[in-house]
Amino acid sequence: MGSFKAGLVGVLGQTNVGKSTFLNAVMGEKLVITSDKPQTTRNRIRCVYTDADAQIVFVDTPGLHVPQNLLSRRILREAFRALREVDVIVYMVEPWGKVADYDRHLFDRLPEPLPPMILLVNKVDTAKGNALEETLLAYDATGKFVELIPICATQGLGIADAVHTIISYLPERPPLFPPEMKTDRSEEFLISEMIREKVVQLTYQEIPYSTAVRIKWLHERDDGVHEIKAEIVVDRDSQKGIIIGKGGSLIKKIGTQARLDIERLLGKHVFLDLRVGVRKGWTHDAAEIERLTKRD
Ligand SMILES: Nc1nc2c(ncn2[C@@H]2O[C@H](COP(=O)(O)OP(=O)(O)OP(=O)(O)O)[C@@H](O)[C@H]2O)c(=O)[nH]1
Numbered sequence: 001m002g003s004f005k006a007g008l009v010g011v012l013g014q015t016n017v018g019k020s021t022f023l024n025a026v027m028g029e030k031l032v033i034t035s036d037k038p039q040t041t042r043n044r045i046r047c048v049y050t051d052a053d054a055q056i057v058f059v060d061t062p063g064l065h066v067p068q069n070l071l072s073r074r075i076l077r078e079a080f081r082a083l084r085e086v087d088v089i090v091y092m093v094e095p096w097g098k099v100a101d102y103d104r105h106l107f108d109r110l111p112e113p114l115p116p117m118i119l120l121v122n123k124v125d126t127a128k129g130n131a132l133e134e135t136l137l138a139y140d141a142t143g144k145f146v147e148l149i150p151i152c153a154t155q156g157l158g159i160a161d162a163v164h165t166i167i168s169y170l171p172e173r174p175p176l177f178p179p180e181m182k183t184d185r186s187e188e189f190l191i192s193e194m195i196r197e198k199v200v201q202l203t204y205q206e207i208p209y210s211t212a213v214r215i216k217w218l219h220e221r222d223d224g225v226h227e228i229k230a231e232i233v234v235d236r237d238s239q240k241g242i243i244i245g246k247g248g249s250l251i252k253k254i255g256t257q258a259r260l261d262i263e264r265l266l267g268k269h270v271f272l273d274l275r276v277g278v279r280k281g282w283t284h285d286a287a288e289i290e291r292l293t294k295r296d
């Protein structure tokens with residue numbers, strides 16, 4: 001145990017660059033939700049990776065962006081809070097061929113002293129021409145990074161290299177969490193997220209940003225089946241009909257897909273009952289945001 005390494009690692013970067021996809025790839029299972037829409041992650045979520053020599057406590061964070069409303073300002077505050085407590089920062093970008101304006105602006109304002117920052121250039125499968133090399137050179141030239149690593153989170157490329165490099169920057173200390181622990185979030189939270197993921201993936205325009213999920217009932221039956229009743233909360237009456245869909249078709253699809261993910265997560269059969277409720281204007285109401293997005 002003498003040379004065991006452990007530490008907290010904040011995963012930051014602009015929204016939609018693939019932070020949560022990367023964490024699922026590291027963990028080898030789906031713990032955090034992902035989608036092709038920006039602002040999918042809303043909370044800081046710890047994912048605990050443990051091997052024989054090290055433990056990395058990753059903190060998934062909401063993607064950085066220019067805030068549009070009260071909900072997105074609150075989400076952003078969650079991301080910056082993660083900065084204060086970590087041993088290493090993993091900063092994720094895409095092979096844009098240059099330093100993104102947002103990132104440059106942010107780097108000029110980061111509080112000093114910072115923990116070591118490792119750059120991950122994700123989505124290398126999308127890089128055209130010399131874009132990857134140019135991205136690496138440009139971010140290196142900012143002088144902010146101790147390492148720069150290209151990865152492809154969806155194909156698992158560069159993940160082992162990234163993990164290995166992160167560990168090399170962690171302090172020697174015993175594990176912070178029990179090795180079997182994978183996340184600091186409750187089962188209830190993870191289940192609500194799996195449901196919200198399907199809403200985000202299967203809806204468009206403002207709906208993904210106006211939806212929250214509340215678990216109303218969670219019960220393991222004698223036969224081992226998990227009964228779950230959940231409410232999908234939207235911001236306006238018109239959104240309710242959209243989520244339900246023609247003849248209930250969309251909510252049925254959301255339910256089926258979410259159930260499969262939840263069954264994989266729990267390793268149990270699941271009976272999932274979904275309802276849709278309206279809380280008018282919740283995304284602009286500080287108290288409601290607190291209630292609907294800050295579980296455990
Ligand atoms: N082509 C490609 N797409 C990727 C890769 N990694 C992630 N994506 C896609 O990028 C999109 C965003 O992924 P997320 O993991 O949700 O991104 P995020 O950074 O966590 O986003 P926020 O939580 O909104 O900040 C999804 O559609 C992913 O499938 C990759 O290596 N290659």
Ligand SMILES: [Mg+2]
Pocket residue numbers: 019020021033034040041060061062063
């Ligand atoms: Mg995310």
